[in-house]
Amino acid sequence: MIRTTNLRKIYRMGNVEVKALDGVDLTIGKGEFVGIMGPSGSGKSTLLHLLGLLDLQTTGDIWLDSIDVDRLTDYEKTMFRLYKLGYVFQDYALVPELTVAENVCLPAMLRSDRKEEEYRADTVKILKQIGLSDRSSHLPRELSGGEQQRVAIARAIVNKPDILFADEPCANLDTENSSVVLDLFDEINHELKQTIIMVSHEDWHSKYFHRIIRLRDGKIVEDSG
Amino acid sequence: MGKKELKVALFLAWRSLRRGSRSSAILTIVIIGMCFTNMIFLPSLFAGIGQTIKTQIVDYEVGNVLVSPQSGDQYVTDLDATLDLINGMPGVERATPHYSKGATLKYRQRILGSSIRAIRPIDEKSVSPLYTKMIAGSYLGEGDTGEIIIGKTIAGDSSIREEDEFYPSLGGVRVGDSITVEYGNGYTKDYRVKGIFSTGWTSTDNAAFITWSDMELVEGESLDKAEYITVKTKPGYTEKSVKDVLMSYGVSPKVQTTDDLLSKAIGSVLQSFDIINMVSLIVSIIITTVVLFIVITIKTINSRKQIGILRAIGVHKEVIMHNYGFQVIILAVFGITLGIVIASLLALYLSIYPIVTPEWSAYMHLTPIDLVWNSLILFAAAVFAGYVPAYQVSREEIQSAMRV
Ligand SMILES: Nc1ncnc2c1ncn2[C@@H]1O[C@H](COP(=O)(O)OP(=O)(O)O)[C@@H](O)[C@H]1O
Ligand SMILES: [Mg+2]
Numbered sequence: 001m002i003r004t005t006n007l008r009k010i011y012r013m014g015n016v017e018v019k020a021l022d023g024v025d026l027t028i029g030k031g032e033f034v035g036i037m038g039p040s041g042s043g044k045s046t047l048l049h050l051l052g053l054l055d056l057q058t059t060g061d062i063w064l065d066s067i068d069v070d071r072l073t074d075y076e077k078t079m080f081r082l083y084k085l086g087y088v089f090q091d092y093a094l095v096p097e098l099t100v101a102e103n104v105c106l107p108a109m110l111r112s113d114r115k116e117e118e119y120r121a122d123t124v125k126i127l128k129q130i131g132l133s134d135r136s137s138h139l140p141r142e143l144s145g146g147e148q149q150r151v152a153i154a155r156a157i158v159n160k161p162d163i164l165f166a167d168e169p170c171a172n173l174d175t176e177n178s179s180v181v182l183d184l185f186d187e188i189n190h191e192l193k194q195t196i197i198m199v200s201h202e203d204w205h206s207k208y209f210h211r212i213i214r215l216r217d218g219k220i221v222e223d224s225g
Numbered sequence: 226m227g228k229k230e231l232k233v234a235l236f237l238a239w240r241s242l243r244r245g246s247r248s249s250a251i252l253t254i255v256i257i258g259m260c261f262t263n264m265i266f267l268p269s270l271f272a273g274i275g276q277t278i279k280t281q282i283v284d285y286e287v288g289n290v291l292v293s294p295q296s297g298d299q300y301v302t303d304l305d306a307t308l309d310l311i312n313g314m315p316g317v318e319r320a321t322p323h324y325s326k327g328a329t330l331k332y333r334q335r336i337l338g339s340s341i342r343a344i345r346p347i348d349e350k351s352v353s354p355l356y357t358k359m360i361a362g363s364y365l366g367e368g369d370t371g372e373i374i375i376g377k378t379i380a381g382d383s384s385i386r387e388e389d390e391f392y393p394s395l396g397g398v399r400v401g402d403s404i405t406v407e408y409g410n411g412y413t414k415d416y417r418v419k420g421i422f423s424t425g426w427t428s429t430d431n432a433a434f435i436t437w438s439d440m441e442l443v444e445g446e447s448l449d450k451a452e453y454i455t456v457k458t459k460p461g462y463t464e465k466s467v468k469d470v471l472m473s474y475g476v477s478p479k480v481q482t483t484d485d486l487l488s489k490a491i492g493s494v495l496q497s498f499d500i501i502n503m504v505s506l507i508v509s510i511i512i513t514t515v516v517l518f519i520v521i522t523i524k525t526i527n528s529r530k531q532i533g534i535l536r537a538i539g540v541h542k543e544v545i546m547h548n549y550g551f552q553v554i555i556l557a558v559f560g561i562t563l564g565i566v567i568a569s570l571l572a573l574y575l576s577i578y579p580i581v582t583p584e585w586s587a588y589m590h591l592t593p594i595d596l597v598w599n600s601l602i603l604f605a606a607a608v609f610a611g612y613v614p615a616y617q618v619s620r621e622e623i624q625s626a627m628r629v
Contacts, residue, residue: 054537055624075541082539089627093534095237097244107538109233139244155538 001162001195002028002051007060009046009218020046022218024060028211030162031193033185035200035209043218044199045167051197052085052165053077065162082110086161090171092148094140094155101127101136104154111159119158126154130184146177153184157194164188166198170205182208226543234544238551241524249520250556256516257560257607258567264509264599265568265591268502272590273575275498283483285429288352288455289464291486292320292471293479300450301477311454314470316462319351322451324440330379330433331405332395335387339379341406341433343440343448352457355422355429362400362420369436373404373416376430377423392431406433412443425586510606517556517610521549525618532618533626546612546619553611560607561600568596 009021020043028034036044049055050062053069062069065084072080081087094103101123108119127133130150132143140148149169156164166185170178186208188194198209206212214222242250283289292311294301301307304322311320325342346365350356356364365374381394398404400418407413416435424430441448458467464482471480525532532545572589580587618626 049624052537054627055622078536078539078541081537082541085539087534087537089534089537091530091534093531095240095531095535097240098237102240106233106535106540109236110229110540110544112227112229 001030001065002026002197003063004051005061007047007050007062008058009043009050009055010058019218021050021057024215024218024220026213026220026223028195028197030195031189033189033196033198033208033210035198035206035212036215037200037203037206037212038215038221040201042215044201044215046218047215048165048167048197048199051163052087053081082107083159084162086156086159086164088149088153088156088164088166088169090168092140092145092152094148094151096140099137099139100132100143100151103140103151104158107155108158114159122158123154126158129187130154144177146173146180149173149177149181150184153181157188157192160192161194163195163197166196168199168201170200170202178202178205226541226547230541230544231547233540234547235551237544237548238555241548242552242555253516253520253556254560254563257513257557257603258563260509260513260516261561261564261599261603262567262571264506264603265564265595266571266589267505268498269568269572269589269591269595270575270587271498271502273588276590277586277588279483279487281424281426282487284354285424285426286455287453287481287483287486288321289458289483290456290468290471291481291483292454292456292477293481294453295478300452301454302450304449304451304454307476308454310474311456311471311476314467314474316459316467316470318457318459319348320454320456321345321348321352322437322454324437324448324451326440326443327409329407330395331407332398332402335381335394335396337379337393337395339431339433341373341408341435341440343437344434345437352455355424355434358422358424359420360423362418364420364422365434365436367436368438369419370439370442371414371416372419372439373406373433373435374420374422375404375418375433377421378427378430379433380418380421392427408443410443412445414443425581506602510602513560513603514606514610517553517607518614520556521553521611522614524552525549525614529618529621529626533621533623533628536619536623537627542619546615549615549618550608550612553607553615554604557604557607557611561603564603565596565600 003026005025007021007024008019011018011020024047036047038044046055050057064080069077095106098106104123104126105119108114108122124133127136130153132147132150135143135147140151143151149172153169170181173181182205185196185198189196212222212224213220292301308320308322311317321344323342323344325340328339328341330337330339344365345367347367350364360377362374365372375398378392379394380398381390381396383397387396395404398418398421400420402418403415404418405413405415437448456467458464464484468480468482535545536542568591572591575588
């Protein structure tokens with residue numbers, strides 16, 4: 001469902017060229033729970049952003065669901081992200097003026113194939129699943145970091161995306177909260193056959209991943225699946 | 226950009242204003258309201274002043290339409306026929322002649338130069354409301370002889386010393402007193418003061434009136450001529466239309482409406498008002514634009530990362546842009562509403578307690594059209610000021626926004 005060939009991303013800053021990704025070929029299938037690991041600066045975020053249609057590669061191709069994403073217009077990419085992809089970032093970036101439930105609903109509100117009663121019901125269900133049912137009308141600032149990240153995950157999965165991307169979702173969390181998040185990922189991967197691609201540089205996370213892609217200097221140095 | 230997207234943008238905007246910083250929203254609304262008031266206040270005050278001046282000129286000087294002798298002539302001749310002709314025209318309420326003569330007024334020790342105006346009281350009453358402005362005694366009657374009515378300024382006040390007077394006066398004339406009038410042609414006569422009026426219009430309050438028949442005695446002949454004729458129009462007729470009718474019937478080659486006269490007389494004053502109005506308008510627009518620009522820019526800068534992430538999860542950039550755009554629109558609507566309330570209250574206050582000077586009394590001449598027009602201008606400026614930063618932030622690369 002995801003395929004890349006010879007993916008390169010070069011950042012130019014004046015005369016200096018940074019090869020953030022230097023020829024990445026990979027294929028990821030449906031239902032996989034993939035961990036992208038490697039030291040800081042090795043290109044993990046860059047790869048995730050390219051796969052998630054948040055950035056443009058310098059050269060190489062990306063196919064998502066057999067679609068050459070280069071052919072999509074900016075608007076089509078936005079719609080692709082809205083309808084097919086979900087994201088969780090290191091920063092939870094919830095809308096501070098929206099309640100927990102409203103934050104979770106937001107992407108669903110924008111979809112023309114979703115009815116209000118339906119996504120409201122889904123929201124209730126998901127909040128229950130992440131253990132925040134009683135906080136649904138709270139504002140994000142009234143929640144702890146771990147709770148906010150769980151809300152961000154709920155927001156990412158409310159539309160039942162084909163692929164869930166997560167860029168160091170546990171970076172700001174302590175071990176206990178990290179485990180909660182990882183268990184949640186494990187659960188949705190198992191129960192919903194949710195494809196998850198997660199970036200991490202914490203070794204202890206690796207036990208959750210079914211497959212680990214290790215990057216160094218923009219190249220894949222290990223792919224265990 | 227569908228209905229759904231606009232709905233979400235409005236939802237985000239409303240929530241952001243309701244649950245965001247209350248004080249900054251209120252402050253912004255107050256500033257817009259003040260700018261609106263500033264935009265409205267001076268221009269409508271000037272309009273009010275202009276209006277009171279115009280009213281006084283119509284009431285006490287020239288009527289709605291002024292018929293003057295053709296250039297080169299000193300008088301409108303063939304007066305009675307001319308008056309009959311004018312009075313028969315459609316749209317004419319009444320026409321009344323004026324004839325004045327320079328004279329010296331004497332009362333006790335005081336001597337005062339003035340001009341004595343002759344009127345036909347019955348006709349004059351249909352044109353000028355002077356007869357309602359009597360503060361003592363009564364107005365002239367049609368057949369009065371040897372009677373005069375004088376303005377408050379001429380009458381003076383016996384309690385004010387002569388050297389303290391702003392305008393010279395006869396030093397405290399009262400109704401029933403006798404004053405001596407010596408005309409330029411040497412004719413001298415004592416008149417009994419029948420009434421004293423006060424209009425607030427300086428040149429009228431410095432005038433004295435006698436009947437037409439008394440003036441005929443002064444001139445020693447029957448007066449079938451006038452210096453000018455003032456015409457009152459009927460309600461529903463414009464001054465211009467009556468002027469055109471009078472012109473077309475060849476009443477006189479010189480027929481002018483009040484507006485014709487005003488544009489000559491106070492045109493330059495109105496021009497300087499226009500400049501002041503323009504400055505206050507531009508200043509208000511600039512302040513509103515800058516304030517809203519700053520408010521929205523700060524909002525967007527503080528939320529760059531959040532905006533990046535919202536876009537990442539599939540919120541289209543148009544939704545982001547309209548979110549901030551709607552916030553500005555909502556703030557502007559509240560601000561302008563506040564401004565309308567403040568301006569209306571000011572107008573109400575000034576209508577109850579106008580600023581009164583000898584020449585004019587100032588109230589705010591505020592029409593719904595002024596309010597609508599200024600609202601639209603300010604609204605447009607506000608929307609522009611908000612959408613510029615909103616547009617910019619919504620176009621930023623998702624990547625760089627998220628990396629902040
Ligand atoms: N916008 C950018 N401009 C310039 N260099 C960048 C930019 N983004 C990333 N890089 C560089 O690309 C490399 C890979 O970055 P990144 O993918 O963020 O690494 P990781 O997520 O593994 O820490 C780093 O050397 C980083 O400095
Ligand atoms: Mg990274």
